[in-house]
Amino acid sequence: MADGGQAAQEPVSIEKPPLVRFEAVTKRFGSVVAVETLSLDIKHGEFFALLGPSGCGKTTLLRTLAGFEAPTEGRILLDGEDIVPVQPHRRPVNMMFQSYALFPHLSVEGNIGFGLRQENVARAEIADRIAEMLVLVRLQGFGGRRIDQLSGGQRQRVALARALIKRPRVLLLDEPLAALDKQLRAETQFELMELQRKLGTTFVIVTHDQEEAMIIADRIAVMDRGRLMQVAAPAEIYERPNSRWVAGFIGETTMIEGRLGPDSNIESVLGCMRVAGSSNARSGDKVWLALRPEKISMTAERPNEGLNAVAGTVSEIGYRGDMSVYKILLSDRSVMKVALTNVSARGETPFSLHDLIWLSWPPEVGVVLTE
Amino acid sequence: MRGEPQGRKWSGRAVVLLPCVWLVVFFLTPFVIVLKISLSQTALAQPPYSPVFDLSAGWAGFLDFARQLSLESFRLLFTDLIYLLSYLKSLQVAAISTLILVLVGYPFAYGIARAPRGWQPLLVMALVLPFWTSFLIRVYAWINILQRDGLLNDVLMRLHIVDVPLIWLSSDTAIYIGIVYSYLPFMVLPLYAALEKMDESLLEAAADLGCPRWKTFWLVVVPLSLPGAAAGALLCFIPIVGEFVIPDLLGGSETLMIGQTLWTEFFANRDWPVASAIAVTLLALLLVPMLFYERLQQRSLEGGR
Amino acid sequence: MRRGASLFNIVSVAIGLAFLYLPISILVIYSFNASRLVTVWGGWSLTWYRELLNDTAILQAAWISLRVAALSATAATILGTLAAVALVRLGSFRGRLLFSGMVYAPLVMPEVITGLSLLLLFVAFNVDRGFWTIAIAHTTLTMCFVTVIVQSRLIGFDRSLEEAAMDLGCPPLKTFLTITLPLIAPAIAAGWMLAFTLSLDDLVIASFTTGPGATTLPIRIYSEVRLGVKPEINAVCTIMIAIVAAGTVVASLITKGGAARRQREALGAQV
Numbered sequence: 001m002a003d004g005g006q007a008a009q010e011p012v013s014i015e016k017p018p019l020v021r022f023e024a025v026t027k028r029f030g031s032v033v034a035v036e037t038l039s040l041d042i043k044h045g046e047f048f049a050l051l052g053p054s055g056c057g058k059t060t061l062l063r064t065l066a067g068f069e070a071p072t073e074g075r076i077l078l079d080g081e082d083i084v085p086v087q088p089h090r091r092p093v094n095m096m097f098q099s100y101a102l103f104p105h106l107s108v109e110g111n112i113g114f115g116l117r118q119e120n121v122a123r124a125e126i127a128d129r130i131a132e133m134l135v136l137v138r139l140q141g142f143g144g145r146r147i148d149q150l151s152g153g154q155r156q157r158v159a160l161a162r163a164l165i166k167r168p169r170v171l172l173l174d175e176p177l178a179a180l181d182k183q184l185r186a187e188t189q190f191e192l193m194e195l196q197r198k199l200g201t202t203f204v205i206v207t208h209d210q211e212e213a214m215i216i217a218d219r220i221a222v223m224d225r226g227r228l229m230q231v232a233a234p235a236e237i238y239e240r241p242n243s244r245w246v247a248g249f250i251g252e253t254t255m256i257e258g259r260l261g262p263d264s265n266i267e268s269v270l271g272c273m274r275v276a277g278s279s280n281a282r283s284g285d286k287v288w289l290a291l292r293p294e295k296i297s298m299t300a301e302r303p304n305e306g307l308n309a310v311a312g313t314v315s316e317i318g319y320r321g322d323m324s325v326y327k328i329l330l331s332d333r334s335v336m337k338v339a340l341t342n343v344s345a346r347g348e349t350p351f352s353l354h355d356l357i358w359l360s361w362p363p364e365v366g367v368v369l370t371e
Numbered sequence: 372m373r374g375e376p377q378g379r380k381w382s383g384r385a386v387v388l389l390p391c392v393w394l395v396v397f398f399l400t401p402f403v404i405v406l407k408i409s410l411s412q413t414a415l416a417q418p419p420y421s422p423v424f425d426l427s428a429g430w431a432g433f434l435d436f437a438r439q440l441s442l443e444s445f446r447l448l449f450t451d452l453i454y455l456l457s458y459l460k461s462l463q464v465a466a467i468s469t470l471i472l473v474l475v476g477y478p479f480a481y482g483i484a485r486a487p488r489g490w491q492p493l494l495v496m497a498l499v500l501p502f503w504t505s506f507l508i509r510v511y512a513w514i515n516i517l518q519r520d521g522l523l524n525d526v527l528m529r530l531h532i533v534d535v536p537l538i539w540l541s542s543d544t545a546i547y548i549g550i551v552y553s554y555l556p557f558m559v560l561p562l563y564a565a566l567e568k569m570d571e572s573l574l575e576a577a578a579d580l581g582c583p584r585w586k587t588f589w590l591v592v593v594p595l596s597l598p599g600a601a602a603g604a605l606l607c608f609i610p611i612v613g614e615f616v617i618p619d620l621l622g623g624s625e626t627l628m629i630g631q632t633l634w635t636e637f638f639a640n641r642d643w644p645v646a647s648a649i650a651v652t653l654l655a656l657l658l659v660p661m662l663f664y665e666r667l668q669q670r671s672l673e674g675g676r
Numbered sequence: 677m678r679r680g681a682s683l684f685n686i687v688s689v690a691i692g693l694a695f696l697y698l699p700i701s702i703l704v705i706y707s708f709n710a711s712r713l714v715t716v717w718g719g720w721s722l723t724w725y726r727e728l729l730n731d732t733a734i735l736q737a738a739w740i741s742l743r744v745a746a747l748s749a750t751a752a753t754i755l756g757t758l759a760a761v762a763l764v765r766l767g768s769f770r771g772r773l774l775f776s777g778m779v780y781a782p783l784v785m786p787e788v789i790t791g792l793s794l795l796l797l798f799v800a801f802n803v804d805r806g807f808w809t810i811a812i813a814h815t816t817l818t819m820c821f822v823t824v825i826v827q828s829r830l831i832g833f834d835r836s837l838e839e840a841a842m843d844l845g846c847p848p849l850k851t852f853l854t855i856t857l858p859l860i861a862p863a864i865a866a867g868w869m870l871a872f873t874l875s876l877d878d879l880v881i882a883s884f885t886t887g888p889g890a891t892t893l894p895i896r897i898y899s900e901v902r903l904g905v906k907p908e909i910n911a912v913c914t915i916m917i918a919i920v921a922a923g924t925v926v927a928s929l930i931t932k933g934g935a936a937r938r939q940r941e942a943l944g945a946q947v
Contacts, residue, residue, distance in 0.1 A: 068839055089842040089851075101840035105858050115844030166844065383766050387775065390759040390819070394778040397816045401793030404800050478688035485685045494689065496928060501696050503920045506877045507894050508913040511901055512699030515706065515910075522702060555696065584682070606784060613786020615880055620901065630788045630880075637792065637884075647796065650789045657786070665780050668824075 017080065019044045019202050020065065020170060025074035027060050027226075034060040036226040037074070042170075047196045047203045049217035051210060053249070057226040058206045062172050065204065066095045078169060089118070094168040098175045100159040102147045108134075108158050109143040115166040133161040136195070153184055164199070173205040177212065189215050210250050214238065222246055238292075243371050247290040252325075254296075254336045256289040260368070269332045273308045279368040289366040293325065293339035296361045298351065303360040312336065314355045324349050328359060402654075409647035410440040444648035454632065454649070458656070461629040464543070464618075465611040468550040469604050472558040475551060476603065480562035481592070484569075495563065502556045510549050510620050517545055517621070545621035546628075550611055558603040565599020566592070598667060605664040609657055629653055704917060707910035724911040734912060737896035744807065744882075744892060745875035748814035752871040755815065756822025757864055761852075763823070764830040783820045790817060791884030798885065805887030813885040814875040821874060822867035829863035869927065873920070 018041035027035040035057040042048045050058035063069045064076060067088030075082045083091055094115070102111050109130055116126045134140050137157040147155065156176065163171055176192075177185045193216055196203045207213050213220050214234040222229040222237065229249075230242045241247035244255060258268030262283045266273040273289055281287050303309050315335065316327035319342075326338045336359060340350070351357055448454045483494045501509060516522045517539035524536040539545055569592065577587040593600075615630035622628070627635070629649065637646040707725070711718030728734065759779050766772075782790060794813045798805055833856065841851040857864075879894040886895060893912075900906055 066839075066843060068842075087842075087848075088839070089845050089847050093843075095840070095843045097836050097840055099834070099836055101834070101836040103837060103841070103855060114841070114846070118845035118850075162840075162844065383762075383769070386758050387762040387766065387769070390755045390762070390779065391775060393755055393816070393819075394775075397794065397797070397812060398778055398781070401797040404796045405789075405793045408796055475692070478684070479692035482685035482687075482689035482692070485682070486689070494693075496924070497693055498696070500921065500924060501700060503873050503924060504700065504917045505894065505897075505913065507879055507897055507901075508703065508916065509699065511897070511909065511913065512703045514901070515702060516699055552695070552699070555692070559692075609784040610786050613788050615788050616898075630786060633788045633792065643796070646792060650792050653786065654789055657784075661781065661784055662777075664784055665777060668780060669776065 016044055018042055019079060020204075021075075021077040022061070023075040023077065025061070025064060025071045025076060027057070027064060027069060028072045033226050035064070035071075038226070038228055040221060040228060040231065042202060042204060043219075045200050045202055046218040047193065047205070047216060049213040049220045050204065050206045050223060051213040051220050052208065052223035052229075054208060055225070056223040058223050059174060061223075062095075062174055062204065062206050065170065066093055066172055067091050092169045093172060094163040094166055094170075095172040095174065096159050096163045096176050098178060100155050102155055102158055102162075104147050106147070107143070108139070108145050108147070108150070111147070111158055112162045112165055114162065119166070129165055133165050136164070137161045152179055153188070156180070156188070160195075164195075164201070168201065170202045170204055173203060175206055175208070177207075177209075185212070192216060214250075222249065224249075240367055241290065241369070244288055244290070244369050247367070247369065252293050252337055252339070254291045254293065255369075256291070256366075258287060258289065260285050260287045266368070270310045270330060270334075271308075273366070274363040275366055275368055276363040277368075279370070281368055281370045285370060288369045290369055291336075291361060291366050293337040294323075294341075295365045296336070296338045296359050298326065298328075298338050298340060299358050299360065300351075300355075302358050307360040307362055308366075309358050309360040310336070311356070311358055314351050314353050314357060317349060317351075317353065319347075319349070326351065328357065405647045405650050407440075408643055409444055409651045410442065411644045411647075412441060412443060444644040445652070447645060448648050448652060456626050457629045457632045458652075460626045461612045461614075462656075464546060464550070464614075464628060465608050468547055468554070468611050469608045471547065471551050472554055472607050473600060473604060476555060476558035476562055477600070479555075480559045480566055481588075483559075483563050484566035491567070495560075498556055498559055506553060507616065509553055510617055513545070513549055513552065514540065514620060517548070540621060541623040543622065546618050549617040549621045550614065553617065554607045554611065557606045561599045561603040561606060562596060563599075565596040565602075569595055598671060602664065602667050602671065605660055605667070609660050609664065612657060613653060700917060703910055704914045707907065707914040709907070709910075712907055724907040728908050728911045728915075731908060733891075734893070734896055734908070737891050737893045738912075740807065740890060741876055741893040744811050744814060745872045748811045748818060748875045749868050749871035751811070751815040752818040753822050753864060753868045756819040756867060756871070757826050759819065760823045760826035760830055764827055779820050779823050781820070782817050783824070787817075787878070787880035788884075791881040794881070795884040805885060806890040807887075809885045809887065810882050810890060810892065813881050814871075814878060817878070817881055818871035818874045821870050822864075825867045825870065826860065826863050829860050833860065865927075869923075 020040075020042040022038055022040040025035055025038045026033070038057075038061065050061060052058050060069060064071050064084075067083070067086065071084060076084050078091070078093070083093075103114065106114065112133055113126045113130050116129060121129075130143065134143060137160055139154065139157055139161070142150070142154065142158075147158075150158065156179075160176075173192075177188055180188060189212060192203070192205075205213075205216065214237075217234060219231060219233050220237055221231045224245060230237055230246050232240075237246065238250055241250065241253075247253045247255070256266070256268050256270060256273065258266040258273065260281045260283055261267050261272070264275055266275060266287060266289055268289070275289065279287075297303070297307075302311075310330055312328040312330040314326055315329040318325040318327075321342070323339050323341055326340065328336045328338060330336055338359060342349070344350075479498075483491060483498070486494055514521070519536050519538065519540070521539075523539060524533070527533045528536065573591055573595070574587055577591050578584075582590065613630045613633075614628060615634055618628045618631055619634070622631075633646050633649045633653075636642045636649060708720050708722070709718055710721035710723060759775075762769075763772075763776055763779070791813070794809070794816070795805070798809050803809060837855055837859070838851050841855045842848060846854070877894065878892075879898055882892045882895055883898075886892065897909055897912065900909055
C-alpha cells in the first residue's frame with residue numbers, strides 16, 4: 001500500500017498473467033531521461049490510465065507500447081512476448097491519436113477501413129465490419145463523408161472506429177478528450193467506458209486530467225518525471241495516496257506535519273492527533289497527516305472526545321455551486337481546507353467570514369505519509 | 372535505435388543513393404575535371420588541351436601526366452591585367468546591384484507584407500509571374516526600350532527632356548537596370564517570407580511602448596527580417612558575379628564581367644585551360660558566400676518547424 | 677504584419693509591379709505593331725506572327741526546348757524529391773553535410789561554371805553532345821529547386837498521419853507512397869513546374885552542353901538578338917508569355933480549390 005519506491009504496485013494476482021508488462025523500461029532522448037526504469041503490469045480487459053503532469057513521460061511510455069519509440073533499456077512483453085523488436089505496423093496494438101490523424105484525402109469509410117485493407121481482408125467483409133463500426137460509434141450514414149465535413153466530436157469517433165476495427169489486443173488513447181468542450185467530454189467519458197465494457201478490450205489512456213482518470217479507469221498509474229509514483233484503483237489512490245506528491249496531485253488535501261508518537265499518535269503543533277490504521281512509519285519518524293477536505297466536519301461548538309479537533313477562523317469561502325470550499329486559518333497560521341456540500345436550497349452557507357469554528361475528523365479518516 | 376530491424380537503415384540508404392550518385396557523377400566529377408584542365412596547357416588538338424589523361428597508360432602514365440600539369444593558366448590570370456579588372460568589375464557590379472536590390476526590394480516586400488491578407492497571394496503571384504516567362508525575353512524587352520531608337524528615348528524626346536537620343540545601351544547603367552530587373556523576385560521573395568512570418572504582436576508591443584511607426588520599422592522590423600534580407604542578398608550577389616547574358620546583351624565592350632571573359636576564352640579563343648582557371652578562381656572566390664548562404668538556408672528551413 | 681498598408685506601402689508595391697510589367701507589356705504590344713520600328717506605330721497587325729509560322733528554325737528550336745524541359749523536369753523532380761526526403765527524414769547521416777552542399781550548390785552557383793564543368797565532363801568521356809547532354813545538364817541544375825520546395829513542405833508535414841497508417845498495419849514504404857506522397861503532391865507538382873520553366877528558360881548551360889541539331893529556343897533567340905531587334909522575336913516572346921500566364925492561371929485555380937478545401941477542413945476542426 002503506502003510503501004513509496006519505484007515499482008509501487010499491487011501484488012501480482014494469481015490468475016491470468018498480465019497482458020502487457022513493462023520490465024525496467026528506460027527511455028532517454030539525448031541527455032533527457034523521459035522514462036526511468038519503469039516496471040508496470042496491465043491486466044487483460046482493464047481500462048488503464050496513465051496520469052501525470054505534462055512532461056512526466058506518460059505519452060512517451062504509450063508510444064513505446066505503440067512502437068513509435070524504442071526503449072533505450074528494458075523489455076515490453078505482450079502476452080509474454082517481447083515486442084520491442086517488432087515494428088509498429090506489425091503489432092496487434094492500435095492507437096487513437098490526440099490530433100485524430102485522420103487521412104484528409106480519404107472518406108470516413110476509407111479511413112475506418114484502412115487497417116483492414118492492409119490485412120488483405122476480403123472486400124465484402126471489410127464493408128460489413130465498417131458498417132458494424134459505424135453503428136458502434138453512432139455514425140451510421142456518415143460513411144461517404146469527407147473528413148473536412150465533420151465536427152470535432154464526429155472526427156473523434158471516426159478515429160476511434162478506425163483504431164477498434166482491427167480488434168487489437170490493446171487500444172491506446174492519447175489524450176483523446178483534450179480537444180472537446182466540458183459537456184461533450186463528460187458524455188464521451190461514459191461512452192468510452194461503456195464501449196470498453198462491451199468489447200472487453202484492454203484500453204490504455206493517457207491523460208493529465210485527474211478527474212477523467214478517476215471516472216474512466218479501473219486502475220491508474222500516476223507518473224512524475226519518468227517514474228511511477230503509485231499504481232492502484234482510483235479509490236485507493238484517492239483515499240490512500242502513498243506520498244505527499246500523489247496526495248497533492250490528486251484532488252485537494254491538507255497536510256499536517258508532526259512526529260509519530262509511540263501510541264499511534266501524531267504530535268504536531270496543533271495538538272495530538274489520533275490515527276487509526278497501519279502505516280510503515282516507526283515511532284519517532286517525521287510524518288504528515290493528509291486530510292481530504294470533504295472528510296472534515298465544521299462545527300460552532302467543540303466536538304466530543306472521540307474526534308481529532310482544531311480551532312480556527314474562516315478566512316475565505318469559495319462558492320462552487322454544489323460545494324463550498326472554506327479556508328480556515330489555524331492557530332499556527334497554517335490554512336486548512338474544508339469542503340461542505342451546499343444542502344440549503346436558498347444558497348446560504350452555514351458559516352460566514354471571520355467566524356470562530358471547530359474542525360474535526362475521526363481517526364480513521366487521515367492518511368499517514370512518510371514522504 | 373536498439374532493436375530496430377536492419378531494413379529501416381537500408382531503405383534510408385537507398386533513398387540517398389540515387390540523387391547522391393547523380394550528383395557525384397554530374398556535379399562533383401565535373402569540378403575535378405575543371406580543376407585538372409585548368410592545370411593543363413592549350414593544344415591544337417581535339418580536345419584542345421594537353422595532357423590528356425589516359426587510363427590505360429597505368430601508373431607510369433599517370434606520373435607522366437602529372438609532370439605535364441602546370442600552373443601556367445593561373446599565372447596568366449594573376450599577371451594579365453584584363454582578368455584582374457574583370458574580376459574586380461564583376462564584384463563591383465554584383466555589390467552595387469545587390470545594394471540597389473535591397474533598397475528597391477525592401478519597400479516592395481514590406482508593402483506586400485502589409486497588404487490585406489487576401490491580397491497577398493495575388494501580389495506574390497504578380498511578383499513571380501514575370502519570372503516564369505523567359506529570362507532572355509525580359510532582358511530583350513529592355514533592349515527594346517533602351518536602344519537608340521527605342522522607347523525611352525522616344526518618350527524623353529517627346530517630353531522635350533532631351534533633344535538628341537541618348538545612348539542607354541552598351542553601358543554600365545543598362546547592365547544595372549537589367550540585373551535589378553531580372554533578380555528582383557530573388558530578393559523580394561525571401562524578404563517577404565521573413566516579413567510575413569513576423570509576429571504582429573511585436574509591432575503592437577512597440578507601439579504600446581511609445582514607438583512611432585517609422586521607428587518601429589528600424590528598431591523591430593529590420594533587425595528581425597535581417598536573415599531574410601541576408602538570404603536574398605546572397606541569392607542575388609553570388610550568381611550576379613558570374614552573370615553572362617545581361618552584360619553581354621546590354622553592356623558595352625570596355626571591361627567585361629568575368630562571366631563574359633570566361634565565355635570569350637572558351638568559345639572565341641578556344642583556350643580551355645584558361646577558361647577553366649577562371650572558373651576555378653571564381654569558385655574559390657565565391658566559396659565563402661556560398662557556404663554562408665547554405666548555413667542560412669538550413670537554419671531557416673529547420674527554424675520553420 | 678497586416679495592420680494596414682500606409683500610402684508609402686501601396687506606392688512601393690505599385691511602382692514595383694509597374695517596373696516589372698512595363699517592359700513585358702511593351703514587348704507584347706509591339707509584337708502586334710505593323711511597323712518594324714519601335715518608335716513608329718503602324719497599326720495592329722499579325723504580320724510577325726505569320727512570319728513566325730514560316731520560321732522553321734524557331735519552331736524546331738521551340739519543340740526541342742519543350743522536350744528537353746519535360747524530360748529534365750521529370751528527372752529533376754524524382755531526384756529532387758528523393759534528396760528532400762533524405763534531408764528531412766534521415767536525420768544526421770554520415771556525409772550529410774557534403775550531400776546537402778552538393779544538392780544546394782547549383783542554387784547559387786553562376787551558370788557559366790556549371791555549364792563549363794559539365795561540358796568538360798562530356799568531352800573527357802567522349803560523349804556526343806546534343807539533346808541528351810542538355811537534358812542531363814538541366815536535370816542537375818534544376819534538381820535543387822525541387823528539393824527546396826519539397827523539403828519545406830515535408831518539414832511542416834503532420835507525421836502523426838504516417839504513424840496512424842503504420843499503427844494500422846501499413847509498412848513504412850507503403851505508408852510513404854499511399855499517405856505522404858499524395859499529400860505533398862502539390863509541392864512536387866510546383867517543383868516540376870519550376871524545373872520545367874528553368875529548363876525552358878536556360879541559355880548559358882544549354883549553350884555549353886549543346887551539340888549539332890540540338891538548338892534550344894533560348895539559344896536561337898539569343899543568336900537572333902545579337903544581330904539586332906527582330907519583330908518576330910517579339911511575337912515568339914508574346915506567345916511564350918501567353919502560354920505561361922495561362923498555365924499559371926490554371927495552376928492557381930487548381931491549388932485554390934485545394935486551399936479552399938483545406939480551409940474548410942481547418943474550420944471544421946474548430947467545431
